[in-house]
Amino acid sequence: MAHSTPRVGFISLGCPKALVDSERILTQLRAEGYALSPSYAGADLVVINTCGFIDEAVEESLDAIGEALRENGRVIVTGCLGARAEQVRTAHPEVLAVTGPHAYEEVMAAVHAALPPPHDPFASLVPPQGIRLTPRHYAYLKISEGCSHRCTFCIIPSLRGDLVSRPVGEVMQEARNLVDAGVRELLVVAQDTSAYGVDVRYRPGFWEGRPMRTRLHDLAKALGELPAWVRLMYCYPYPHVDEVIPLMVEGHILPYLDMPLQHGSPRVLQAMRRPAATERVLDRIRRWREACPDLVLRSTFIVGFPGETEEEFEALLDFLREARLDRVGAFAYSPVEGAEANRLPDPVPGAVKQERLARFMEVQEEISAAKLRDKIGQRMVVLVDDVGEDRLLARGPGDAPEIDGRVIVDGAWEIDPGDFIEVEIIGAEAHDLHAAPTEAITE
Numbered sequence: 001m002a003h004s005t006p007r008v009g010f011i012s013l014g015c016p017k018a019l020v021d022s023e024r025i026l027t028q029l030r031a032e033g034y035a036l037s038p039s040y041a042g043a044d045l046v047v048i049n050t051c052g053f054i055d056e057a058v059e060e061s062l063d064a065i066g067e068a069l070r071e072n073g074r075v076i077v078t079g080c081l082g083a084r085a086e087q088v089r090t091a092h093p094e095v096l097a098v099t100g101p102h103a104y105e106e107v108m109a110a111v112h113a114a115l116p117p118p119h120d121p122f123a124s125l126v127p128p129q130g131i132r133l134t135p136r137h138y139a140y141l142k143i144s145e146g147c148s149h150r151c152t153f154c155i156i157p158s159l160r161g162d163l164v165s166r167p168v169g170e171v172m173q174e175a176r177n178l179v180d181a182g183v184r185e186l187l188v189v190a191q192d193t194s195a196y197g198v199d200v201r202y203r204p205g206f207w208e209g210r211p212m213r214t215r216l217h218d219l220a221k222a223l224g225e226l227p228a229w230v231r232l233m234y235c236y237p238y239p240h241v242d243e244v245i246p247l248m249v250e251g252h253i254l255p256y257l258d259m260p261l262q263h264g265s266p267r268v269l270q271a272m273r274r275p276a277a278t279e280r281v282l283d284r285i286r287r288w289r290e291a292c293p294d295l296v297l298r299s300t301f302i303v304g305f306p307g308e309t310e311e312e313f314e315a316l317l318d319f320l321r322e323a324r325l326d327r328v329g330a331f332a333y334s335p336v337e338g339a340e341a342n343r344l345p346d347p348v349p350g351a352v353k354q355e356r357l358a359r360f361m362e363v364q365e366e367i368s369a370a371k372l373r374d375k376i377g378q379r380m381v382v383l384v385d386d387v388g389e390d391r392l393l394a395r396g397p398g399d400a401p402e403i404d405g406r407v408i409v410d411g412a413w414e415i416d417p418g419d420f421i422e423v424e425i426i427g428a429e430a431h432d433l434h435a436a437p438t439e440a441i442t443e
């Protein structure tokens, strides 16, 4: 049934980077006068932004497309899985259109063809900060698209292309709009945040009349002048990441670094086509911590990569024990269709992968828990995420939303999400901290 104002349903799957793409499409839809529908029944068509990173994500995306077809019948597919149009069309031949990741214009063209925009769109309906899917007080700020690395387990470069950095002035304007709209934490994301500007040779740009290089250090410093937390996600272990540590020491950005390291054995890292000098990485971590004792390090690892021997896995565990990272995610290697690593010899049997993953988690859980226990007695400023009847949920500088732990403050408090309060840490669990406010925050 067509409505007087055309209505689009939107489903966003996948990682924070895909979420940013969704926000852009939603912003464009609203700019053109489309209404958004929260239900299948109320929508004239449904756009699904898919993820195709690992096989489970492909399944989830195909299931979501199937459900939308059953419930609504008119579906446009975009995003990472859209880069594999054949696979989508084979599973669901009735979809209206399939477009690839960050193909905003193509998605919009497909929407226009299936559901023409209203004649008189009120562009002013769109707030300058765009439409966002994250809670009002934090937002993801995407600084580049694509990736110029060729890690053998990853197909993102073939889906999203080589690195393309956004102009620094444009990124700063978006950040300013977000902060003006109430955002208190900016999460800087990209496939590889630290590569920002490499593609344009750190070209100079402008922000508020000031020259600024297209470089992570300069961007982070300028972002740090806005009244919001700035958190760096997805940094590749480049040497120049060292440059941002002084910005953490000086309080410009949060003392938090998310740096996927993937393994601790030089041979496995070489097979992954990643930087393999693990000793040097450990040395850098040591130096960073000396300079910035509050630094919280998050990383992700893959266990059971093809050819990984027991000895190499042990080297990974030794690396973990030595690095003592604060937050760690781990995955058993899963062959992604099209990834070069699938052709490597000696795949690790599934049961061995699972057994190694369990051993890995056991070692790391102890480290993470000990690091959280060390925080007991410390005072810290936390950002309130959610206020319940008998407790509030907040996050400290070391906790990224959705992936890290939380700071739980028991009691009923007169406070709003997005407020900052100072607390004292009084307890620690495996992932979360318990805290009490240092000053009364009720009347």
Ligand code: SF4
Pocket (backbone or CB within 6 Å): 147, 148, 149, 150, 151, 154, 155, 156, 157, 191, 192, 236
């Ligand atoms: S750096 Fe990340 S996005 Fe780029 S190829 Fe490697 S895993 Fe993929």
